[in-house]
Amino acid sequence: MSQANSVWIADDDRSIRWVLEKALTQAGIITRCFENGDELLGHLEGDVPDAIISDIRMPGIDGLKLLSRITAAHPGLPVIITTAHSDLDSAVASYQGGAFEYLPKPFDVDEAVATTQRALQHANKNRNLLPEQAPLEPTEIIGEAPAMQEVFRAIGRLSQSNITVLINGESGTGKELVAQALHRHSPRATKPFIALNMAAIPKDLMESELFGHEKGAFTGASAQRRGRFEQANGGTLFLDEIGDMPADTQTRLLRVLADGEFYRVGGHTPVKVDVRIIAATHQNLEKLVKNNTFREDLFHRLNVIRMHLPRLSERREDIPKLMQHFFTRAGNELNVEPKRLRPETEEYLCQMEWQGNVRQLENTCRWLTVMAAGREIHIDDLPPELLERPQGEAAPASNWQDNLKRWADQELMLGRDKLLDRAVPQFERIMIESALKHTHGRRRDAANLLGWGRNTLTRKIKELGMGGDDDDD
Numbered sequence: 468m469s470q471a472n473s474v475w476i477a478d479d480d481r482s483i484r485w486v487l488e489k490a491l492t493q494a495g496i497i498t499r500c501f502e503n504g505d506e507l508l509g510h511l512e513g514d515v516p517d518a519i520i521s522d523i524r525m526p527g528i529d530g531l532k533l534l535s536r537i538t539a540a541h542p543g544l545p546v547i548i549t550t551a552h553s554d555l556d557s558a559v560a561s562y563q564g565g566a567f568e569y570l571p572k573p574f575d576v577d578e579a580v581a582t583t584q585r586a587l588q589h590a591n592k593n594r595n596l597l598p599e600q601a602p603l604e605p606t607e608i609i610g611e612a613p614a615m616q617e618v619f620r621a622i623g624r625l626s627q628s629n630i631t632v633l634i635n636g637e638s639g640t641g642k643e644l645v646a647q648a649l650h651r652h653s654p655r656a657t658k659p660f661i662a663l664n665m666a667a668i669p670k671d672l673m674e675s676e677l678f679g680h681e682k683g684a685f686t687g688a689s690a691q692r693r694g695r696f697e698q699a700n701g702g703t704l705f706l707d708e709i710g711d712m713p714a715d716t717q718t719r720l721l722r723v724l725a726d727g728e729f730y731r732v733g734g735h736t737p738v739k740v741d742v743r744i745i746a747a748t749h750q751n752l753e754k755l756v757k758n759n760t761f762r763e764d765l766f767h768r769l770n771v772i773r774m775h776l777p778r779l780s781e782r783r784e785d786i787p788k789l790m791q792h793f794f795t796r797a798g799n800e801l802n803v804e805p806k807r808l809r810p811e812t813e814e815y816l817c818q819m820e821w822q823g824n825v826r827q828l829e830n831t832c833r834w835l836t837v838m839a840a841g842r843e844i845h846i847d848d849l850p851p852e853l854l855e856r857p858q859g860e861a862a863p864a865s866n867w868q869d870n871l872k873r874w875a876d877q878e879l880m881l882g883r884d885k886l887l888d889r890a891v892p893q894f895e896r897i898m899i900e901s902a903l904k905h906t907h908g909r910r911r912d913a914a915n916l917l918g919w920g921r922n923t924l925t926r927k928i929k930e931l932g933m934g935g936d937d938d939d940d
């Protein structure tokens with residue numbers, strides 16, 4: 468099979484085109500230059516190179532649009548984006564659009580050549596891809612919030628490495644999605660990505676699940692079985708909820724990481740593997756180490772690069788886009804037109820807590836796609852559990868004004884009126900109850916604490932139907 472060796476360059480700057488062409492030709496790469504993206508696109512209809520280098524800003528179609536057109540028409544064709552604005556946004560956008568790499572300008576010529584060579588190697592690998600190991604279906608990661616951009620940047624930076632990564636974040640924040648992206652953008656992309664959730668496997672089966680077993684190793688082991696480590700050989704093993712891994716398994720895992728080999732359960736021959744580990748947890752591993760439930764040495768092995776995924780309520784600005792994305796997906800899956808949110812519904816959903824994070828949001832969109840009658844989603848269409856405060860969720864005492872505001876907004880959005888008629892009596896009732904509790908039922912003292920006269924308090928108690936005899940003083 469021929470080696471990938473041709474690169475197309477789109478840049479409106481003549482000197483850049485010249486420098487790149489010269490350096491790449493010297494490195495034995497066949498180049499072709501275009502002054503802008505439109506010209507390059509035009510030629511793509513007749514011929515396809517092995518890699519593309521494109522500037523981000525050009526007259527006509529810009530580099531990012533060009534990138535999305537190319538990846539749509541030729542998935543797997545590596546595109547390197549060069550940018551004079553090595554700012555976050557463009558880097559993130561190029562990652563999201565599927566750039567192979569971004570080169571901030573002014574770039575070092577040797578670096579540009581090395582990056583191009585890597586892109587060509589990648590193209591070679593894709594060509595030689597074994598049909599049995601299809602690459603993962605890429606799932607777009609939505610995120611414009613600064614913390615998510617930080618995550619994209621890290622994925623970009625780590626894209627050529629095999630380094631161990633530890634991802635922290637609550638359940639449903641997208642840890643597995645990020646682990647997949649790390650894999651897809653790594654030199655192991657064409658090898659397996661195996662995900663395993665420690666919390667979901669019974670303790671006694673964990674070792675056999677990870678390391679496999681020999682025939683007869685235990686009752687029920689009727690045949691030899693390869694474990695996840697062997698399945699992931701050459702690729703990535705994603706260990707979710709690593710904090711739930713039992714102590715014995717932690718010890719074995721540590722040994723595999725140190726030696727690159729292990730024994731199947733009941734086996735005597737070591738099995739060699741080359742596996743990249745990405746671990747994730749919603750727990751505070753440092754705390755588990757302090758409590759002696761997690762091995763400190765294992766923690767240090769895993770904690771090489773740390774990534775944090777914020778709760779959805781800490782990146783509310785992403786909610787509208789995420790919902791749009793999930794509606795489109797659910798619409799496609801169910802073969803119906805994607806639902807749309809009315810502005811007040813969107814506003815209402817944006818201020819919710821989303822304890823289950825992105826997963827809960829995704830499930831809600833799927834539910835709405837099935838259940839909502841019309842194309843537009845009204846607040847009334849929302850599932851009942853979203854219209855009430857979840858059970859057991861107490862309003863934080865220090866921030867009652869925010870909660871009150873949220874309540875008022877919610878009532879108004881639901882089309883209710885005469886809010887004060889309900890809110891003021893409730894407010895007074897709470898104040899009176901607290902004051903009376905504090906004074907063990909002595910009304911005179913309670914009235915003082917509240918700043919009312921004694922008679923006012925008595926009247927209010929009567930009006931509010933709070934009952935009880937005038938018991939005191």
Ligand SMILES: Nc1ncnc2c1ncn2[C@@H]1O[C@H](COP(=O)(O)OP(=O)(O)OP(=O)(O)O)[C@@H](O)[C@H]1O
Pocket residue numbers: 606607608609610636637638639640641642643644645707789792825826829
């Ligand atoms: N930023 C995002 N953009 C698009 N989809 C997302 C995003 N984050 C999460 N999702 C989707 O939300 C769901 C939950 O994500 P994922 O399984 O990666 O979370 P997790 O943190 O690994 O959860 P758990 O710890 O409970 O396994 C998945 O269907 C995933 O595709």
